[in-house]
Amino acid sequence: GVLMKKGLAITLACVMGVSLIGCSTPGKTSTKENDEKKEKVFRYSMLTDVTTLDPQKCNELLSSTIGYHIGEGLTRSIDGEVHSGIAESWDVSEDGLTYTFHLRDAKYSDGETIKAQDFEYAMKRLVDPETASTFAFIAKPLENADEVTAGTKQPNELGVKAVDDKTLECTLGFPAPYFLQILSMPQFYPTRQEIVEEYENEFAANGDKNVYSGPFCLKEWKQNDRIILEKNPEYWDKDAIHLDRVEILIVSDENTALAMFESGELDYVNVPTDAVANYADAEFYKSGAEDFIKINTGEEPMSNRNFRLALNYGLNRKEFIKLSTNDVYEAAQRFVLPEVGGVEKTFGEEYPYEAFPIEGDVDLAKEYLAKAMEEMQIGDPCEIEVELLTSDTERTKKEAEVIQALLQDALGITIHVNLVPRADRLSRENSGNYQMVVSGIQPDYPDPISFLESWETTSPYNHTNYSNPDYDALLQEAYQSGDAKHRMDTLAEAEKVFMEDGGLVPLQYRRNAKLVNKDVTGITNYFCGYDLNFMYGDVK
Incomplete structure (x- = not known):
């Protein structure tokens, strides 16, 4: 164990609270x-x-x-x-x-x-x-x-x-x-x-x-x-x-919080994405949260791998970020947050990976779509209608509408956006009652497994019906591995298997702008x- 030094200041805990006994400051009698x-x-x-x-x-x-x-x-x-x-x-x-x-x-x-x-x-x-x-x-x-x-x-x-x-x-x-x-x-x-x-x-x-x-x-x-x-x-x-x-x-x-910071009532505030352009002195940091489209792979067309890949290649993530957050957030081209720890450096430095090009690839997307339609015996993309579920806040509504416009334009399919209160979205998501849903993840500790463990067939958090024996085997191998390098190699391989399967559609890594x-x-x-x-x- 290393002793903590005064200058260090950031941590990674999910901590919880307890009592006030012995917390008063004795002997305070001044004005x-x-x-x-x-x-x-x-x-x-x-x-x-x-x-x-x-x-x-x-x-x-x-x-x-x-x-x-x-x-x-x-x-x-x-x-x-x-x-x-x-x-x-x-x-x-x-x-x-x-x-x-x-x-x-x-x-x-x-x-x-x-x-x-x-x-x-x-x-x-x-x-x-x-x-x-x-x-x-x-x-x-x-x-x-x-x-x-x-x-x-x-x-x-x-x-x-x-x-x-x-x-x-x-x-x-x-x-x-x-x-x-x-x-x-x-x-x-x-x-x-x-x-x-x-x-x-x-x-x-x-x-x-x-x-x-x-x-x-x-x-x-x-x-x-x-x-x-x-x-x-x-x-x-x-x-x-x-x-x-x-x-x-x-x-x-x-x-309101921003106004309170301006008037000196707060010492720290996150700037809303719409207001970021007004604050040249705002400092950015990655929050760790990643948003993606979670796919219920239980029935067609979502159960079709080629259709899932058509969605992934059909989305221009660069345009999505620009239109939905004024370029404040960062496009996600892979599933695992690159900042989590690898063997010696970060996972992203040791295992660089772009599962999907940042501007998409419409020609390739159309090839995947054509294969999918053949497999599902569908003649015209306009016959494909899918629902995108999301929470009814301003930000999530805007995101969903941008996704809808970009994918309909690229693929010629129809996407219906369904806006519901956040609690309803979560309950539908957790019971598997959706086709596609805008969801997210926040890692609990800085290791790729915090991202990857949810998609094992047996995971209690896998609400997508996703099941791939190769993926499960790689995760089990990583769990049992006593060798750090072999373990990371295996996790990097698992991420590739998941992305090449179109297991979900990565959207963005959230960045916050703060004023202090x-x-x-x-x-x-x-x-x-x-x-x-x-x-x-x-x-x-």
């Missing part, structure tokens, strides 16, 4: 005006509230971002690099299946010692079907994790054991080089059994119904209004933390695990 001069406060906003601050139930980026700051795992991933967290060091067996963690002397916000047993409890709670965490799948590398979640084995059979207060042993079911990365996520944060049992369903529902192992404590959570964090005086590395307080407001309109108060430093962004990292933020 309010003097207080404000001394206090370092960072303010930003979110479009929607977090769904939960229960670490094991954390299941989306906003919760993860807060979780990352109010808790700490055995490791802490910053900018995709693994640093020591509550574990000062660790040993890994030669076969990559046994990890032994040695805990540092660290305390929760209420002054109690953080023990190995709290990590064991947290991991068992995560996979226990009683907890019903929708993020239990993240524990997959731990021995018996999937079986416990499925109810075929008991939580006490999970591959985790506290040897003593300061030593935790994790046993894996297969070598997972990204295991140290996922331990930085909130689901794996230490959790105190007696607090969970005291509050039951109310656990972590507000600041005083949990304790905190991270740099900040949850002081206040006023639903759909604000979340207030305060510096944790018991955090083991508190000297590296400069902010006294973080105020996170729920502001559902992007333009010039007096605020040390706020960073990363493409997975959290939206922004203010752990090492500072105010002049």
Whole structure:
């Protein structure tokens, strides 16, 4: 484990929240005006509230971002690099299946010692079907994790054991080089059994119904209004933390948030894509989110590989990006985000790949379409009608209309756009009740498997009926491989198999443009695990 340095600032965790005990600052008797001069406060906003601050139930980026700051795992991933967290060091067996963690002397916000047993409890709670965490799948590398979640084995059979207060042993079911990365996520944060049992369903529902192992404590959570964090005086590395307080407001309109930044009420804001042209000083970063057209391969014409390839070659992605986001987003010509880790460098540097040309290839698309029509015994492209399902927001409506226009023009088929509320889209998508749907993915950790695992025949997240024995075999080979280079070669091959099958239509990688108060430093962004990292933020 590497010690964290002050200057580093970005992380990759899905973290969740806990309590405010011991978070007040004693001895503050000066006037309010003097207080404000001394206090370092960072303010930003979110479009929607977090769904939960229960670490094991954390299941989306906003919760993860807060979780990352109010808790700490055995490791802490910053900018995709693994640093020591509550574990000062660790040993890994030669076969990559046994990890032994040695805990540092660290305390929760209420002054109690953080023990190995709290990590064991947290991991068992995560996979226990009683907890019903929708993020239990993240524990997959731990021995018996999937079986416990499925109810075929008991939580006490999970591959985790506290040897003593300061030593935790994790046993894996297969070598997972990204295991140290996922331990930085909130689901794996230490959790105190007696607090969970005291509050039951109310656990972590507000600041005083949990304790905190991270740099900040949850002081206040006023639903759909604000979340207030305060510096944790018991955090083991508190000297590296400069902010006294973080105020996170729920502001559902992007333009309102922008106006609040302009008037000095916020220190950080993402600029709506329509307004980016007005801000020459905006700084861009890739959010990690990728959008694509998910295809239900269960019936014709979507079950026809040549038809799926006609869609992929027929789409001019360069034109799509220009028309739908003013070139703010980046065209996706492959499925796996190139920024995820490879063996030594990024996956994209080590395995460069353009599955489809950026401007499409209409002639080739028409060849694939002709083959498809022959196979399906269709005489004229205008006989082909398909539905494109998407959410009814302004942005997604615009995207769908651009896709519709470009593909109809290139292929001569008819596309019907069906706009529904986001919750309806998700429920139709998850039940396989669609032909094509504009969907997306946000990686949980910086490894290609976070993108590729969903399309295995047996994956609970494969809502597309996609099934390819070659793809499944490559993924299984990658899971079992103890050799990093062979594993990456195999994953790169799997991505090619999937793209050459037209498994989906990659659209775009999202980029955000941000504005930051010039007096605020040390706020960073990363493409997975959290939206922004203010752990090492500072105010002049």
